[in-house]
Amino acid sequence: MKIFHFSDIHAGSDKHFRKENLLYIIDEINNGDYDLAIFTGDATNEGQRHEYEIAKEMLDKIECPLISIPGNHDARSGGIALFEEYIGPQNGIYEHGDAVVISVNSAVGDSNDGRIGRAKFNRLKKALNDHSEKEIKILAIHHHILPTPMSGRERNVLANAGDVLDLIQKADVDLVVSGHRHYPNVYEVEDTVYINAGTASSVKTRYGDVNSYCTIEINDKIKKVITKRLNGEDTVRKYSRNRKRVFSEFGKKEFRAIQLSNTYFSESNSFLAQHYEEAVKSIRMLDPDLLIHCGGIVKEGIPRDYNIAISELNKLDFPMVFTPAARDINYLGYQLFNQYFGELDQKYNNEKMLFQGLSTPQYDSSVGVVGETERKLLLESLNEAPQEFRSVYLHHNIIPIPRSREKGLLEDAGDLLRELVDAEIDLVLTGTSYHPYATKVGGTVIVNVNSMSSVYQRSRFGNSFNVIDIYEKVIVVSEVNALWGKKRLLGIWERA
Structure with missing residues (x-):
């Protein structure tokens, strides 16, 4: 035709x-x-x-x-x-x-x-x-x-x-x-x-x-x-049109990451303490190499919530990196984030793996943006990285997420998505819209995570976090219910 x-x-x-x-x-x-x-x-x-x-x-x-x-x-x-x-x-x-x-x-x-x-x-x-x-x-x-x-x-x-x-x-x-x-x-x-x-x-x-x-x-x-x-x-x-769909050989497992978001640490009813406690038990059993928090750490950027966050996160004794959501930097949050968690753009790397954080929220706004200068610096850093596996994590989504009105998108999502796909970035992790979703755009796997321990979530599966298993030949993404530990597959994709 x-x-x-x-x-x-x-x-x-x-x-x-x-x-x-x-x-x-x-x-x-x-x-x-x-x-x-x-x-x-x-x-x-x-x-x-x-x-x-x-x-x-x-x-x-x-x-x-x-x-x-x-x-x-x-x-x-x-x-x-x-x-x-x-x-x-x-x-x-x-x-x-x-x-x-x-x-x-x-x-x-x-x-x-x-x-x-x-x-x-x-x-x-x-x-x-x-x-x-x-x-x-x-x-x-x-x-x-x-x-x-x-x-x-x-x-x-x-x-x-x-x-x-x-x-x-x-x-x-x-x-x-x-x-x-x-x-x-x-x-x-x-x-x-x-x-x-x-x-x-x-x-x-x-x-x-x-x-x-x-x-x-x-x-x-x-x-x-x-x-x-x-x-x-x-x-x-x-x-x-003749794409292989069956994977019979994954190769050796190289890395396991836990992706979580929207914990909403606070004394309010928005924070589901039991969900968080049970999720901690599941994460310990999964024994990950890295935890990646894609924003929504606290309910509000105030000292009380940050103190609770530190107390709760200390229960997870694994390497962990963070990127903020808008609520994490409101009020005093901009200073508190640096004080409690470090730089806004955090990075984890070893000889084979690079996970690069990208801060996208703006003061007193739900809108996310990266900006031309920041995108250029990010791409230069990613292209110079010696690691064979490169990932970027941020809060705002760069592709539409089901079950939500499209309002969590970055202002410059089109430019960022195009540049990451063209740069053949292996994995992009996001944490907004309160619904799990994973797909592949070009050669880039894009994964959004649900809320782990807040009342705000849109999945009938319930509050959850994601498990990212990186093998020599494939990337496997699973979702784990925070309260019950039940696991389901979101997708398997061949590595480029």
């Missing part, structure tokens, strides 16, 4: 719209042997009727089958009704031989935010189930599910991106195509390729980039994605 993917044309005035670039792209579609073209939203700039008239005139020139979905700009000024009048349905299912394309409108009226509401989520789930026998499954959506690099402050990712990401993986979707951020980007998450298109004809490109589009070829062996910029620069990526 051969697909042409473009997005964000922003038809309207010359102030926003480069008509000649869109005409060039339409010629590329019509002169190519494409089975299908997919347009992932923002046909207009303000959702106005005269803009829809221009958009329709342009899109009607495309000669192969075309799937179009609305974007956030199309939903301005009540424009969704006009989208259906001029362009087509908001949501749909298109079958082409052994392939199915499911398109979903993620736009929210008069907002840049994206959301797939409960009704649409259930329809998407049913559509994927009804077409589970299809060899090729594709989801088209305007808003990006994974954070996009080179696109500024990450603030309008899909609100329930974590649930959608989880559903996509369970349904074995081959491709997810989207737009919105005006910068092209491609990731492979497990066996799904996420393709974010740049803008086809808007003047609002980012970081000096030019207008662009994508072509996709998929067969029984590979998924091939080409990002084509109108200045002639092409980026080609190929992904195998």
